[in-house]
Amino acid sequence: MIQETIVTTQNSSGAAHIAPMGIHVNGDDFIILPFRPSTTLNNLLESKTAVFNYCDDVRVFAGCLTGRRDWPLKSAEIINGKVLCCALAHTEVEIVRIEDDPVRPKLFCKAVHTVNHAPFKGFNRAQYSVLEAAILISRLNRLPMEKIESEIDYLRIGLEKTAGDRELEAWGWLMAIIEKFKAKVKA
Ligand SMILES: Cc1cc2nc3c(=O)[nH]c(=O)nc-3n(C[C@H](O)[C@H](O)[C@H](O)COP(=O)(O)O)c2cc1C
Structure with a gap:
């Protein structure tokens, strides 16, 4: 199964980096697959550790993609790592093996510690819409604009029916990026 998480890593100077990543999960074994180039990958190779943050505040996912990483x-x-304060739970992992690849290396990890912070309160369709967007x-x-627009139209249905303030804010950030991209392509 692939679980959408926020991965926190640190470089050798202790500077933290956060990025959404789809983690392959098999019990206590995980694989991280970062596309090159990637700060997450560089940090993982330096520190050999990471934190997977299980987070239902989709503003963090949308924020990382729109320049809001703070x-x-x-x-x-x-x-030696950092945990997202708003995570419902987190798992601290160590890299046990690396399968190198010029496009997308595989980093095999083992869980060393998992902590619950807050209850999971159920699924929300608008959160799914924000993640997919x-x-x-x-x-x-890499994708044709017609495909992006038709998928966004579908995702907007669940968003408009079920969103709370956090989901609406995250959606707004993402739509602004699409509009900016379209304006740039036209110019
Ligand atoms: C839900 C979600 C899952 C993602 N999964 C991956 C992934 O598995 N691998 C990857 O390289 N990028 C993934 N991305 C995109 C990265 O988060 C984004 O490109 C990021 O900037 C990675 O580069 P960095 O390590 O330099 O921050 C995902 C984005 C989202 C929103």
């Missing part, structure tokens, strides 16, 4: 962090409990935006240069 989310409050606190120290991890076992590894964020993925589309991460591929703006």
